[in-house]
Amino acid sequence: MYSLPFSSEEYAERLEKVRQRMSEEGLDTIILTRAQNIYWVGGYRAAVMNWTLPLLALVIPQEGEMRFLTRVIESATADTQLAPNPRKYKDHEKPYDILADLVKECGAETGTVGVEEAFMTVLQLNLMKQALPNAKFKDASWLVENIRITLSEQEVAYFRRAAEVTNIGFSRGLELIKAEAYPYEMIGEMQNAMYQAGQSDVEVPKMWIWSGPEGGLMHDTAVNRRINKGDLATIEVWGTDCQYLVGSQGTVFLGDTPDAEVLDEQKLVSEMYLAAKEALKPGAISGDTYRAANKVYRSVKGEDYWRRVGANMGLTFGPVDMGMTGNHIIEPWTPFILQIVEVKPALVTCCSTLIVTESGCEELTPPLLDLKCIT
Numbered sequence: 001m002y003s004l005p006f007s008s009e010e011y012a013e014r015l016e017k018v019r020q021r022m023s024e025e026g027l028d029t030i031i032l033t034r035a036q037n038i039y040w041v042g043g044y045r046a047a048v049m050n051w052t053l054p055l056l057a058l059v060i061p062q063e064g065e066m067r068f069l070t071r072v073i074e075s076a077t078a079d080t081q082l083a084p085n086p087r088k089y090k091d092h093e094k095p096y097d098i099l100a101d102l103v104k105e106c107g108a109e110t111g112t113v114g115v116e117e118a119f120m121t122v123l124q125l126n127l128m129k130q131a132l133p134n135a136k137f138k139d140a141s142w143l144v145e146n147i148r149i150t151l152s153e154q155e156v157a158y159f160r161r162a163a164e165v166t167n168i169g170f171s172r173g174l175e176l177i178k179a180e181a182y183p184y185e186m187i188g189e190m191q192n193a194m195y196q197a198g199q200s201d202v203e204v205p206k207m208w209i210w211s212g213p214e215g216g217l218m219h220d221t222a223v224n225r226r227i228n229k230g231d232l233a234t235i236e237v238w239g240t241d242c243q244y245l246v247g248s249q250g251t252v253f254l255g256d257t258p259d260a261e262v263l264d265e266q267k268l269v270s271e272m273y274l275a276a277k278e279a280l281k282p283g284a285i286s287g288d289t290y291r292a293a294n295k296v297y298r299s300v301k302g303e304d305y306w307r308r309v310g311a312n313m314g315l316t317f318g319p320v321d322m323g324m325t326g327n328h329i330i331e332p333w334t335p336f337i338l339q340i341v342e343v344k345p346a347l348v349t350c351c352s353t354l355i356v357t358e359s360g361c362e363e364l365t366p367p368l369l370d371l372k373c374i375t
Contacts (some may be wrong), residue, residue: 002080004043005242006154011082014041017147019062022140028111029103030140031128032058034119036315037144039243042066044081046074055095055124058083061106069099100131114140142319149318151333155244156355159314159335161198162246163353163364166239169194169207170248170365173235177227177374179254183209184223194239204245206238215251215347230255232262232346243315247337249351250368256375259345266348266371269340272296273350273367276309276338280330280354280361287326293340294324310338313353332358 004011018041022030038044038058053074059067068083071091078086087102089095103109109132117125118141129137151159172193176186187207199205210216211225211233218234227233236249251266272293279292290309297305308323313335320328322336339351352367 002045004080004082005158006043006152010152010154011041011043014147015060015066018060018144021143021147022060022062022114025114025138025140025143026112027062027114027138027140029059029061029106029108030114030143031099031103032060032116032144033124034116034144036243037116038068040144040148040315042068042081042083044068044070044077045243046077055089055099057099057102059099059102059106061108064106067102067105069095069102096127096131099128103132103135108135110134112136112138114138114143116141116143118142145319148314149312149320149334150331151314151335151355155314156333158242158244159246159355160364161241162239162244165194165197165199165241166237166246166248166353166365168197169237169239170235170250173209173237174250174252174372177209177233177235177252177254179227179229179231179374181227182224183211183227187223190237194237199239199241201240201243204238204240204243206236208234208236210234210347211254214345215343218341218343218347227254232258232348234347234349236351245313245316246335246353246364247313247339247351248353248365249339249349250372251348251350252368252372252374254374256373258371258373261345262348263371265342265344265346266350268296268300269342269348269350270367270369272305272309272340273338273352273369276340277352277354277361277363280336280338280356282330282332282356282358282360284330285326286320286322286328286330287324289338290323290326307341309340310336312336330356332356335364336361 057069066083068086072088113135117139169190210220211231215232231254234251275292276289279288294305310322312318312320335355
């Protein structure tokens with residue numbers, strides 16, 4: 001029998017927080033369509049698979065029961081989530097008309113309805129407005145994400161487990177990578193090691209390996225380009241547990257002695273990483289991490305660093321700005337990925353997932369501070 005990953009008390013607390021934020025925003029109801037938010041509030045395990053659905057929605061009124069909508073084919077999974085009597089539409093039915101009925105059941109068809117515009121298509125938004133012509137729509141993007149920035153005790157446990165799985169996959173990649181190898185050979189064995197270690201999710205985990213004389217093409221999805229001697233190669237691994245996502249990334253050199261300028265570049269990104277990590281602590285401002293790393297970068301390059309230095313993590317990337325203008329106050333039990341990348345003269349990176357604790361921050365995935373040479 002499937003059981004939800006969190007206690008009924010924790011779900012009730014989450015719902016109360018969402019409704020409090022809705023009240024502050026003047027929302028009579030909110031329609032969640034972002035898969036991760038539906039999972040977080042209502043426990044719908046298949047939520048990340050909503051790319052197969054014309055519409056997946058969780059309707060949360062200010063008072064009363066939540067309403068949930070998905071396809072008939074998802075019936076068994078729908079019956080495990082928290083909203084009672086989930087509505088399941090057939091493929092020939094019009095899901096937006098059914099959604100309108102659910103909103104009307106909440107008494108909000110003429111009220112203010114929050115929608116997650118940042119995670120919807122224009123078509124989805126237009127169809128909602130057509131189905132609810134008398135409602136006032138308001139963008140509620142990031143409302144739930146801003147509530148779930150910090151992790152509960154149980155979430156921290158899942159996150160730590162996800163880090164263990166990620167580390168197993170990344171370590172296996174370092175064992176396998178060599179000149180003449182193909183990424184698909186490595187990825188198959190790395191994924192197998194992660195699933196053998198207990199990784200419980202499919203689709204969510206991601207893995208890339210790219211390489212070339214100047215570092216290759218970042219996030220290249222091709223897996224049939226042979227890794228050659230003299231290449232710089234980057235391994236990126238994302239493992240999960242109960243949908244919580246942890247990343248690791250690092251660059252290696254296929255050979256005995258890399259060019260001096262590449263070694264200098266690796267030294268730069270490592271020092272930037274260490275500076276950003278030092279600034280990542282409770283009570284700090286999120287932009288402090290960028291400024292700490294940027295101070296190192298400017299001392300070498302004479303200009304500002306060109307990208308953010310990371311992002312807060314959880315079920316996916318979150319809303320905390322880790323760039324030049326970040327002003328979010330960092331709280332304990334917030335996870336982050338610090339990812340320092342440079343692309344000239346070659347693509348190299350230094351990266352780790354960390355969690356801010358009561359007294360500082362803790363690395364959950366060890367970074368490659370030195371350029372590892374694979375001979």
